[in-house]
Amino acid sequence: MQNQEIKQLIEAADDAINREDFEALMEFYSDDAVLVVKPGLLVRGKEQIRKAFEAIAEYFNHSLAVEQGKMCILEAGDTALVISNTVLNVGQRTDASYSMDRNATYVFKREEDKHWRCIIDNSYGVELLDVEDKEK
Template sequence: MDSHPLKEIIKACDTAISAKAYDALMQYYADDAALVVKPGMTVKGKDNIRKAFMAIADYFQDRLVVEQGEMQVIEGADNALVIMETVLRYPDATGDIIETTRRATYVFRHDPDGEWRCTIDNSYGTSLLDQNG
């Protein structure tokens, strides 16, 4: 679904995360959104999501780069489920760059103002199930 507007929105989010442009990033989140920070840790609300992204940037020495890969968008009832590959590049302990691909799941809501906003951001996707087993 190359023409879906969420593809460009997610690309803008990835760019904002990589650039640490948190004001730009937060415009794409619903006020009541949830972010899976890591398995077992979810934060809710824009303020907490912003703080989490700032902590993530610190953890990755301000060198995290996020890009999108393959993407599928399934729409229903003013919501969209996005299933996609998220490519992460970041330094390891020695400074070498690691590249990881996750199969992420995101939920977006099409708000009455016509904008799509993320309500659930889960870059771990279904691999969260592996963490509990």
């Protein structure tokens, strides 16, 4: 069974990204969360994550739209692994529209206040392994 609370949190986070409401988006993350900006580039903590999302919005000329497709949530105690087909649509990056699908992985932790928060946000999923292989 899917954890509906986590699924709804991810949908709300996508909505915040799409509206560029980065203040609301930061509620989605733990204080020490890690975001994979791109393979080889990680940022840590809410301040750096917010700056990264602002830069991403700018890079895509404020046209990024994120949504989740098929999703699997594995939960053990206060930790959950989410594997999701994430769809990124971009209206105008360099005069052209395009879409890309990623098999993302997210890790959530139920914090002391009983709210689930993302501690690892990796929209690239296992693609990180390809980058590590190239660096060897």
